[in-house]
Amino acid sequence: MEGTSLYLPIVILLMQCSPSAPVTVSTNKHKVEVQEFSDAVLSCTFRTERDPNPRIEWKKKGKDVSFVYFDGHFKGPFEGRATIDGATVTLRGVTQEDAGEYRCEISAPHDSVNLGETNVTLKVLVPPQTPSCEIPSGAVTGSVVQLRCRDRHSIPPATYSWYKDNQQISPPRNANATYLINSRTGVLEFKAVAKEDTGRYSCLASNGVGPPKMCEGKHMTIEDVNVSAVVAAVVVVCLVIVICGCGGLVLHRNGFFSRHRGRSNVNYIPPPQEPQDFKHTQSFML
Template identity: 50%
Template sequence: MENLFTLSVMFAILLQVLPSCAVVVFTREPVVEVHEDAEARLSCEFKTQRDESPRIEWKKTKGTMSTSPDFVYFKEEFRKSFKDRATIKGATVILQKVTQGDAGEYRCEVSAALDDIQLGEANVTLIVLVPPHVPTCEIPSSAITGGEVEMLCSEPHGVPAVSYIWYKDKKPLAVHPLNGTYSINQHTGTLTFRSVTKADTGQYHCEARNKAGPPKSCQGTHMEIDDLNIAAIVAGAVVVCLVILLCTFFICYAHRHGFFSRHRGRSFWITQCHSTAHISSQNLHRTEDMNARYSPPPEEKQQDFKHTHSFML
């Protein structure tokens, strides 16, 4: 039993010492950065123990959540958009006139059927550099002393992502000012004044920059800081109060004289009818008085009629 245990240990040690028959794949440049329309070299090298004609494939992953990458090189030919502008040397791919659509993660796979470990792979990241474009700036032309002011600068096209520098009167503003009256976020392009003063009056512009090309700036805008006009505010408040009082007076006057009554027309006719009836009543009373004053002439007394003759039939 002891001899068998000793032989097992020696066999395990030999397995660790002796080289295994496995394909080895590696890249000399795991991250490749090139400009648009330039040439990109995606390095891939390999070593096999037995298989002298391994199968080589290149794939481009669609994203971290994707399980089905696109084939770039398969069965000894390039596919899709890579067909007419890519060549292969050994296992290294040379890509001509790269575009933003070419940027991404690539995987080189080498399959050696005669080796004990038959598959090896190496990953290469391709970054297509884009210089910054002219940024878009939002700068107010005026502000009131004591107020908060925020200036914005944006440039989403540059690769790698741009950083921002703000200028006042063509002089760069410190990212971390000693007096702390403002703050700058170089990643978002925001310049914020917590409480502006007359000293902050000036011309401002923003600059976007990255390593892909020369920096670009937006057009400068002059910002004027005005004092708060207390007298104008008080005068405006007085004018508003006077207007409100005048409006209230006219509304009360109109309401008192019935301009807002819905039955104004009917009331007018009722008043007219009452007036006409009153006049008629007065005329009637006058007629009655006249009748009362008038007395008919006395009737003549009828003479007594006496029968003087009698007739017999």
């Protein structure tokens, strides 16, 4: 018993001197991805050393840091559409304006380390929209033709696939293929179209968030070059050049382009002599 009584003050002293954990802040999900117009949960948990009522703040980073939750209230665009449980915030009906990086700060003035924080990044996903498609109505055989498809609103960016007459066009398997498909930019390019490429084309956009969307199909007709029309056009142009050249030559020979054309043929009249000159020319007769 005496030995125990001797050790008891030492144990009590060690318990008093042993440090307790200061304020700590953490999250169970640093990156949150939710679909547009759904709810987003921004997790934040904390533990304090001795302060039972720490101050909780949420801020959103951007060009300027703005308050989300401060002094027990939600601020700005979050007022009336967000709730807090402990330090975890739930945003209702998120849009692209809500996407960004958030910071949870816990301030415990009575702790040895009186401030802790953690960051949560919110990404708002947008399903595909109906893409805009640029499909030419016609082309001539052997020419280079590009078909374009684009959805500028989907997040993450959509990938694209092309269909001809409701059948998907498979990506080319070798470098000798007559066409190329870029699934990221949505471009279908024919190196040299043939009559067999005539058909109804449409494009499908998808990004894994919502159902894929397809643009309205459009018919593209490929025709052979009209050699007779081209020859006739060349002949007409040559005839026009020849006629213009001959006409210019005839006009030139007739003096139409003469440098003296248009001058008046008026006889030259010398200026009258001054009276003093006349006196000099008279003879003096006595």
